Amino acid sequence: MSEHNHKLNSNEPAPAFTPALRKQIESFLTRYETKRSAILPALHAIQDELGWIADEHVEILDKEFGLHRVQVREALTFYSAYRQKKPRPYHIQFCNNIVCCMLGANEVIDKIKGHIKKFEEKGKESPFGVEGVPCMCVCDGAPAMLVNKDRHLKVTKENIDSILEKYASLKSGV
Amino acid sequence: MGDTLTKVKITTAFEGKPNARALKTYVDNGGYAGLKKAFTMQPGQVIDEVKAAGLRGRGGAGFPTGMKWSFVPKDDKGPKYIICNNDESEPGTFKDRYITECNPHMILEGMIIAGFAIGANKGYIYTRYDFFEEIKWLETAIREAYDAGFLGDNILGTGFKFHIDHYAGAGAYICGEETGLLSSLEGKKGQPKLKPPFPAISGYLHRPTIVNNTETLAAVPWIINHGAAAHKTMGTEKSPGTKLFCLSGRVKRPGVYELPLGYPIEKLINEDAGGMLPGYNIKACIPGGSSAPILTAEELKGLTLDYEAIAAKGSMLGSGAIMIIDDSMSMVELLKVTVDFYHHESCGQCTPCREGTGWLANIMTGIMAGQGKKDDLQRMFEISRNMEGKTICALSDAAAMPTKSIVTKFGAEIADFIERGKRA
Amino acid sequence: MAVVKVPLPPIDSNVFSAGWGYITTIAAGMWKTLAIFTVQLLKIEKTNTLEWPEQAATYSDRFKGKHFLTLRDDGEVRCTACFLCATNCPADCIHIEAGNHPDNELEKFPVRFEIDILRCVFCGYCEEACPVDAIRLGPEYAMVGTNGGKWVYTKEYLAERKQLSGGVISVKDENEKHPIVEAPKGSRNAKQIKSYARHGIH
């Protein structure tokens, strides 16, 4: 699966936990039958809140919440949902499985990559990062993609530009 | 077939209704009636009813649901669990998402009935994490059900206690396998557990656990409500009832179709879905999600959609994900996408699967890069053959079966590609 | 092994018998010597004797002479101290002491590699056993020394004769025998790949 967006942020400092996040993780610890079950929801919570999961976060989960660091890291590396590097503001997950691929997903991904490259050629960081992901189970709307948490269906070479533009304009103030 | 092909909506009854997901809509249209009826029966009777209805697991394997429930030890007084497998991830499938979209209460009701039948007091709905909207709908539905007294310590005054919680997966296909799902629910890596013991004896936290597909559970209230006999009138004798078929590809109207089992596939494609888009012809069809062996266009002729008929053609109904491959698709690319998917998703536990999927993907990478060898097809066939039936779960088979079928049925096209060292 | 049978001199009893016979025989012998000496002196006939060491002797290409250790491109011995030659040696003449290479990626290397040449039977099994083509039996046949001579060849001595590398039998170069594999992008640096190739896919 291709990844395109990790070069610039590899040494990004880990963002700190917010009190709300701590409270949320705390609630997971007792919500399930075992404490270990809290690992997945806790990682999701961190990623939702902070965008990605750093090694420091794993250590906090160990020290402050009593989740074994090896177990947390096992989950973190096993599941492809978790990002261990800071993503771009708009992280695009593009399905490149059978149906989407048949309906032209790869061409759209290439186009998005071209879009990102244009930014980089200008020496700027593109607000977009793209990765190919396995089937998102919305094949009736293939090709499909997720931009952060927004699902877009029937994305084609033709309409991808307008979608990216919409996001780019949202981002322009930042 | 006549009568058995009547299009009764069981799991998609709320399709297109305004405000479909609300509890009120559900109750107004006969929702939770099945649960009330179940409470008038003995737990054993509920299991017998589901058994008699001939309901088969809709997740892919088609194991009889009532039978699965009856494996749970009855005299065990400890905690038992009902897990709804909503971790839809088989490529080509989108029916569980659709049920959640139509009416999540149906799933909850099915879970409560199942819990009542096996004596479980706790249920989990395990959903894929990237169904962001769907998770919200589920959470809303659970809240509504608690408020209305359908969930809690004393459901509808019967004294039956049942709680449902929601758990999100984290992007692993293997968690759609029932024991992989259980590992994941325990906060571990989603690696399938060794069987025996089966989850009905020792599952979540080593307690008796039933893991059912969303569609299976959603069909339960209707069966209890209308009786096993009514369910048996639909579909075929060995595969009664209706099933959701997820039709995708270049057809005019791709989407979810609830059809009785035994429905002719050509009718589905040409009439219900309106046929292929102009300019495209069917080249092949994957009838049950990407794990199912591929069928050629010829093999679709006269094929009916039920477990036995498709098995007779050497493929499987699986999750009911019908992917129509049209002639724009290169089979090399299809094979590459397929083996890459399984390579990416293999949990890495069993050697034949871990290494086999990697090896297949490795060979395909070589072929795509123009480094293919003459005997690569033979090699891929051999590898697949030796991956099958050798592992804890069926992912290895799921990778091997389509590979074998594509290599066998479209070998000439791939060999041609290898020969020319470039895209065919 | 073939046995050369030397025929006994014929017993001649009548002609040169008793007291005078040996003088005649000596004279005959001297005559022969003188004849050959003259023929060779006048270069009438080609001589088979070499004026070694001024003249070099040539042996068959398959001659197994004094050992040498082959070198990698970076000048170090190719030997990985796997002990297979020592294991295979029927004369028990190879002594290796392995150690951790300062370069972690190369892992194992011979700290000492010694051949007790007086024990060696020049069978060539070490060469056959070597998985990385590190030891060869070269064309050198002259192994001279005195009582105090160094009969145990050290690693440095075995490896210093660069002019011999390329050898006689094993003419394959490293890459031919151990093809360098293409690394997946970003996985390892070239040196690792090199070490990987060195230790082998066969």
Place this chain on the structure above:
Amino acid sequence: MSETVTFKLNGKDVTVPKGTTVMEAARRENVEIPHFCWHPGLSVAGVCRFCMVKVEGRPKLEIACNLQATNGMDVKTDTEEAKSAHKWALEFHLINHPLDCPICDQAGECGLQDYYMSVGKYQSQMTRPKVLKPKMLDVGRDLVLDTERCILCSRCVRFEEEVTKTGALGIFDRGDRAIIGTYPGEKIDHNYQTNLVDICPVGAFTSRDFRFKQRVWFLKDKPAVCPGCSTGCSVDVYGKPETRSYFRLKPRKGEANGHWMCDKGRHMYSHLNQDVRLRTALTTDAQGRRKDTNFAGAIEDLGKRIAAVNPATDVALLVSAQHTSEEYKSLFDFFVGELGIKKVFQWREPTEKIDAFDGLLYRGDHNANTSGLLSALKEAGLAAGLKNEFDAVASSGAKIVIAVTPEVPSTFPSFEQQLNRLTELDFVSFWTLAGSVADNKKTKHAIPMKGFPEKKGTFINHEGKAGKLDSPFPCPVADGRDLTEIIAALKQWRHSHGSR
């Protein structure tokens, strides 16, 4: 054995207790079923998929490690189907294995090599580049991890979870990218880490201590009992008799230790090699000149000295608890029984915590035969207490002290200090293995002894269970003798010189 089941294994009827797996039954019957992930001391993982057997009447092959034998089951390990499954399972294990056997310490005792010879496919079809993973990782004091060689059998992970309960190892990532390791930057830190090297069926974990020292096929192993503490683990000692050197200890399955042993015990070979041992006997002549001598010379010197005094009052014994019961018996029979010595003292470590126990194997009593010494003392009619009695020796007024030193100096932190104190006395004869005795310039008399793998005898462990030493290696030191032999020589000398 309450209930049993009878099933057919390769056509032969086998009766085993109910609940036994086919794998366990096959091991009892000496039927080889190839396996990697199954280990008798760990839980069943069933992930290597190597131990495939055919059960008649079942469509698919089953794994023997998770297959409970039931009555009437007909199991075959040698059908064509099973054999082909073994071949391919091994092939799958090998395709991404680096095959760096020449530099791998496991070569010679590697599961992959052994099975390749017995069930291998020989003709590999792998033509593509292999998956590359990190090598030479430092994951612990004695551990070097090579994740490329790893076959992900998860034995080590289960060991960390189930035996030491530290959970320090995990399998990260998934599929064929999966890598075994510790949490980044952390190391395994417990006393049982070298067990990981033992249970690793391939060369993924290698021991830093043994690394590159010797190829295993040059080594001979002989059963022995670990002398490191009073647990008395059954071990195999690996040495090279040709060069009279020792290289490592490995656990052997035993009652006291199960399948494991501690890292402290692993080092119980290092005191046996020539470079640290007392190589010759020492005597001092009337002028105070010390000289090396042979065994007979040392015995003669000692015999003369004992003959010159009244042994019952002038000779004292200082004994450590690291020798065999048989040796103690002959020692006390002679000195106490024949010479009537009453001054028998114990050499114990002053700082020892005798009841300390780490919960697994390692005990605070670092003597293999405390129980044996105590019972020998009792038998000899002497008070048997457990204390360090150096002061008592010093103040006993004995003219000759015979100090039977501990065999393993490293288990006695105060060894050198005690040695110094003892050399201050009039005359001490050290019966010892330690080379440091000769290094001490004030030592007047010393006799080299045999180490535990070089003698026969019994260690009695803390539970009172006997561990046998019965297949000795040749002693690296020519003059090395055990106590029984020294006593016999002394007796012989006394006999031939007329004293009783």
